[in-house]
Amino acid sequence: MSAVVVSLETVSAAHGTRVLLDGVSLGLGTGERIGVVGRNGAGKSTLLRILSGEAQPDSGRVVHAGGTRIGALSQTDALPAGTVRSAVVGDVADHVWAADPRQRAVLTGLGLLDRLDEGTATMSGGERRRVALARLLVQELDLLILDEPTNHLDVEGVAWLARHLASRRCALLVATHDRWFLDEVCDRVWEVVDGRVDAYEGGYSAYVLARAERARRADATEARRQNLLRKELAWLRRGPPARTSKPRFRIDAANALIADEPPARDSLALRTFAAARLGKDVFDVEDATLSVGGRELLHDVTWRLGPGDRIGLVGVNGAGKTSLLRLLTGALRPDSGQVRQGASARVATLSQEVAELPGELRALEAVEQVARVLTLERGRERTAGQMLEQFGLPSGRQWTRVRDLSGGERRRLQLLRLLMERPNVLLLDEPTNDLDTDTLTALEDLLDSWPGTLVVVSHDRYFLERTCDVVMALLGDRRITMLPGGVEEYLARRAAAEASAGSPGQPPSSAGAGGGSATGRSTATDRSAGNGSGAATGAGTGPGASTPAAPAMTSGELRAARKELSRLERALEKLERQESELHTALAEAATDHRRILALNTELQAVTAQKDSTEEQWLTLASRVEGS
Template sequence: MNLVNLESVSHAYGPKPLLSDVSLGVEAGERIGVVGRNGGGKTTLLSVLAGEVRPDSGRVTHNRGLNVGFLSQRDTLDPGASVRELVLGGRAEHEWAGDQRVREILVNLIGDLDLDSKAGDLSGGERRRTALAQLLIDDHDLIMLDEPTNHLDIEAIAWLAAHLSGRRSALVVVTHDRWFLDAVSTRTWEVVDGRVERYEGGYAAYVLAKAERARIAQAAEERRQNLMRKEIAWLRRGPPARTSKPKFRIEAAQALIANEPPPRESVELLRFAAARLGKTVYDLEDVTLHAGGPASGPMVLDHCTWQFGPGDRIGLIGVNGSGKSSVLRLLADTIKPDSGKVVRGRTVRLAYLSQELAELDPERRVLETVEEIRKYVQVGKKEWSASQLLERLGFKGDAQWKVVGDLSGGERRRLQLLRLLMDDPNVLMLDEPTNDLDIETLNELEDLLDGWPGTLILVSHDRYFLERVTDKCVALLGDGRLSLLPGGVDEYLERRAAGTALTARLGSAAAQPVRTGQAEGGAGSPVTGDGQAKPGLSAKEERELRKELNRLERQLDKLGEQEAKLHAAMAEAAGDYAELGSLDARLREVLAQKDTVESDWLDLADRLGD
């Protein structure tokens, strides 16, 4: 039975029709992801379904007594109300504190925020989390969310996906986060040219189905099919969690990608990058950094040594406030380390996209703003004009002659990114580049970055984009180090979960009475120098484990030196394909060995409570 029905609904803003004679329904328990270009009508569709907007024509029918929870992009919180009043309403403390579901929502969305804080004093991200928690705490027949992942980090997004998948409510969600779409949706609606095209399955199934329809109808232009084939190839090669099983036949779609090469020619890109950058890009040597300046604010790096090499494509991840943007600013030389040294290569030509929008002349035209940097740029093997790149990033036709002052925030961000690329950098640092970009524009940006030779350092909470354009992930886990994650985002989430569980166990152990004065090897738990017991370990066992831990640390140092030497050798052998292939194979062996040693080290550190 449908909870909501739309019958021949049409709606327009000004002369532009956003919905044209649309008929559809939302069934009980159905989970629908809505995709489409910015300004294409996704938010309008959601508002019409929720009853927030009355359509120009047609009929919207809700089941009698239907309870709808609607999260819009607009902030509607009362600035004078406290977080406690907004989220918990009139619930008594013993009532909500004893409800596991409520506690889970508070922990994952409200976190350390004071419940007595007034909404008017909160940041934009805190207000968004509060509004989301307010909605999720209540029971609804239908939940409708417009960009719910805004201001959430990777960890919170993963929790939200699991939470929504576990609810019985029907769900309609508008988001550009493709990983999130795949995780929560069982059907996909695409809003395009006033129509709503319906597909079975999440984002992966939608991409396959769309390619299948295009192949049968032979209606898609060749370049768009090339992009679609590349996207499908990535989906089929990606992690198992992304390979959702569509309900339609995919053999024909498989034929499209039979001979599709990998998204990036890694060896060739490395050769170009090494030629442009030389051996040294960025070397951190015993660097200590606090987010608020020397010895103030949270610790970001603590005597950290790390090397960013030519051709590295690194995704930097961590919770909000962990210092990701601070690391980018350190590399960009806009802030200085507390101690230690940052060595920058002499040939580094940096382009840095921060979260703040750069000032642009509001009187200039879009095309003029790009051409003042450069009219042509080489990306990979192809030369692109400013106009061609503008078209690829969504500025088609007359949009290139818009006045900058009339652009939206998302359009300004795209323009800022394009100006950086036109400056022909060999090092690119991007801080949340996907903000306000729709899926089609993200596909174009990913394809553009596939052919870009240089060192890329990316900060993003868009998990799909992060995994798509980078080759390895590095995390800030709050220990003052940069930690390589061979298992990518999945490993990051596992280590974060393990760290949270360990902190809880240690906190519980610290609350227990500590026995002192026991002889070595005696019963009970030994006492460390800070007076905290290590449950289950005798003093002798602890000494043996610490010896093994030190041995593994020395081994990691040696493997790190081997890795650095191999990177340098690959840079020198950039023109010798045979030697480069041999060095690459040796590097993979070293990295695999390093992963094993790191895993063993983590297991021991966990046992010791370090």
């Protein structure tokens, strides 16, 4: 058995009159990698602070193993005054820290190696986040506790952090709303709900399945939530094979659960409906050049967005994504060229700020100020109160003044007010910031039936893949490039560009990262392709950087592969029975220390063999499906 690094014994904690943890007992062992999820305000940060020793529980006991080295990252990046160098490596001489491959890798991976002499006081939120992460990750630790580590990181930064954490051997506890990150990094999930902590095996995808199965077995009355979980699970299983390669659940069980579940959305029907509401044109950007702060972000760009397009926009911090949205709305004027908006377009923009909310109003009043009823597809109507409930503000919180709501609650309120305006064009700038996974699922469900044009700027690749049909990128060459391979192609292109520039692994998040020296025109005229009229064509838009697919199997190879799949399935069933029997035996031998050690050794061997067999099954199944 792995040694326990930290444990809680009947721990309780409250905030005001609200109980966050109620008699919670749990433990975290060496090498365990646990993701923490739950509604905003459920107590995730409180749990992390108690486990790290930064906060004391109201009752119960926290036990740390002797000599345990713990590092914690909070949501507020409190950095000492001075330079990046002093914050991350302190007074250590350059030749000392530079000789440590871990410290070099962290500074390079977070884009800080050439910024060591910059002051931290004038840095942006995203830059300070990178410094705070680097300050923590250069240390040799037994337990890493991270509270929303992906906040303010771009897609590349999140991908690098996932790879780095996967390579470390220390125990990991991470609270995040980034569901792709949870699947990449964690092998267990803790859900903080109603004062307790429920444990689930596997990453986020496995957690979704387990919740759906629990709801089905219990015949839960929350039919709405169950439908959302089934819908999300259906999308997960219909996605790329790579997305399902990590969760430790049986594929046949998942398929049985979603057998009758329709696709998440009917893109063709939505596009047809959107055309009826919006006409042929939404936005036409023609030969536009845009400069901000003396730096040219776009050069001679032509981009057309049509009714029903669902575009995800990615790029490094500072590439100009937010500026592009402001160009579409008219908040920024192009240096040359023009931007035309369709006559029927009703545009609503979700900014990264929440300052525009009326702080003196109560939450329900703030929504009803916009509209009292929202009409959904097929004439269904939802009141403002019902929508607030769906977005995680129960009736008891709906009469709280806006200024007294948490950051996540204000973000949900801002988004809901936007949707209640009944726009037919939505521009969302980092919509997932401060939203918990349940609220994100509710938002995705709402967007599934929303007939309009959608442009999403986000570092949350799960949300982008879930809600958008096309991914486009600002790659630093002052163009808008369509990526048929989605976020994976974007990361591959960025890695190739960095390798050719001689600086592998360094996400250029510093000022100037979004600019480039290449000129040329980026167009988006492929309205008949069915992939969204925002799809860019022309130089640099092909899928050449995508990972090449495995060659198709011959008929003989296909027969042999299917036979091997059947054998692997039988082996998995046998291993699962052995695993279940060993768990039962461990429970029965609770007082026999030697027996427990022997059984645990056997269980680890069976689990390792099961994981290996499952990986073989998944790899072979993806090849069979592709043939």
